[in-house]
Amino acid sequence: MDVRQHLTDLLRTALGSVAPEQFGTEILLERPKQASHGDFASNLAMQLARELKTNPRQIAERLVRELPPSSAVVKVEIAGAGFINFTLSAAARTAVVGAVLAAGHDFGRGPASRVKLQVEFVSANPTGPLHVGHGRGAAYGASLASLLAFAGYDVTREYYVNDAGRQMDILAVSAWLRYLELFDEPLPFPPNAYQGGYVREMAEQIKQAHGDRYVHPAEAVLACVPDTEDAEARLDGMILAGKDLLGEDWAYIHGHVLSEQLADCRADLEEFGVHFDVWFSERSLFDTGMVTRAVAALEQSGHIYLQDGAKWFSSTAFGDEKDRVVQRDNGLYTYFASDIAYHLNKFERGFDKVIDVWGADHHGYIPRVKGALSASGANADRLDVTLVQFVSLFRDGQKASMSTRSGEYVTLRQLREEVGNDACRFFYMLRKSDQALDFDLDLAKSESNDNPVYYVQYAHARICSVLAQWDGDQSLLARADLAPLLHERETALCARLAEFPELIQQASRDYAPHALAFYLKDLAGDFHSWYNAERVLVDDEATRHARLALALATRQVLQNGLSLLGVSQPVSM
């Protein structure tokens, strides 16, 4: 029996007697923060006060008088401004233990829904190792996707691979220039090319595999570089040199660095426990003509105009600050154009809801994407964008640089190796996604021993330990008589367990996996508190079995929750 639903029904019945014309009022039950306020509280009387023009306490009294009797409820009180507080019977409180043990790893799982969701996250340019900012997006997206799947939705996890743009060209030319250095070609390495050591490694690989095949004299390269102070224009000149001099071979270099970086990124994420169902190539949107079609469709519906040789999308008509270019005067499509095609493609694939997890610096991008979807006749409300705020790194009290191109940044891999995957995943979840995160590296290392994740994992290990010492048949515990569970800390723990399914629904609705991390901390706290106060392996068999059942149920919920966050559940530590 779902107690919450039961109480809602009772209140609904009372409402029908007291105020039939308000029968449709939404009935909300919350779990009071204070134990003295009972197990559930309703503010129904206060909600009705305005419509009925009556003192809420009077309404509450009438409601309570009309409540049908229930064996699950031992006390109903009116308190404060007009709260109706319910206190449950001992049996109703402890029943959750049996429910957890019966459902096992499915406890808390929502009813299967046919609603198809897509969560797209990370989607970092494959131009270098992932850094700690990407790590936050990865941890958030992965936990969110797991949470939504557990809540019952049909979830697809997707990574958008930006394999078509200028950044990839810059990476390719960076590797090629490093390669030329290996043959002592006198070329200055541009300050705005990718500086990281991994670029040199790729150059070395290319030399090992293909010798001097891609060598061209420095003069030939420099001949393409314009005589200007503009560093970006000079870099573009070098890219042009690469394409001209290498011809077909440019595609090899480009493809090689792309696959190298993508493989590295993929391995990094897998080690972090972050998996994707689909790796979607931006280039495929061009190859299949989707970008052209998307722009043509906008053009046909009259949302495109020409100015200064470029094609502009009139996004101001859809609430954007200014209009945006979709096709440049040189004929190349902008990133925005492929993004329109990409989102239309997502919708065409039949997702009821598309969730994009973006870095907070992309917030200005939302109106134009939604605008383009609306202009294309799609329902922009099917797109939800969740912004994950920045991670600022501090080293020796100094804010560290996070530039990918400069190569001076802390990688996700370094962070994982320093503090461990579990602590990392949990630490990222310990704040709302819209809260900026200051990550002090020295602190992260020194704090790794009292990271809250160990507090939660320790609760799990303790339970495993006591179960091992008992050494009995755990399947018997599912049928244990729970009447001996009478202590305050036992009912508090039971209440916490009962909260889990509600929390799953709420956290998934709010796209708030951090709520799960906080819940697990609270659950572990309730367990430790109880475990310190009451002995489990007592002589009395009835008490022993009831407490073992409670411990086992707690372990089950810890497992269910931690696995959603991608955190391991050690038997000992």
Added chain:
RNA sequence: GCGCUCGUAGCUCAAUGGAUAGAGUACUGGCCUCCGAAGCCAGGGGUUGUGGGUUCGAUCCCCGCCGAGCGCGCCA
């Protein structure tokens, strides 16, 4: 300048419009001859940046101001 996001205990962070705003950490004092002390118990710590508004009720919703981050490109 305009726009988005944020501002809560010394520090790091929570809080579906609800009751006395909570945890962790740090600090102080207790608890292992007994299931793991990576734990527990107790204590001090707050004008929720600020001024208004809506509401029976505001950390939460609306407006102004102050402060911080980010964005405002024919880059991605």
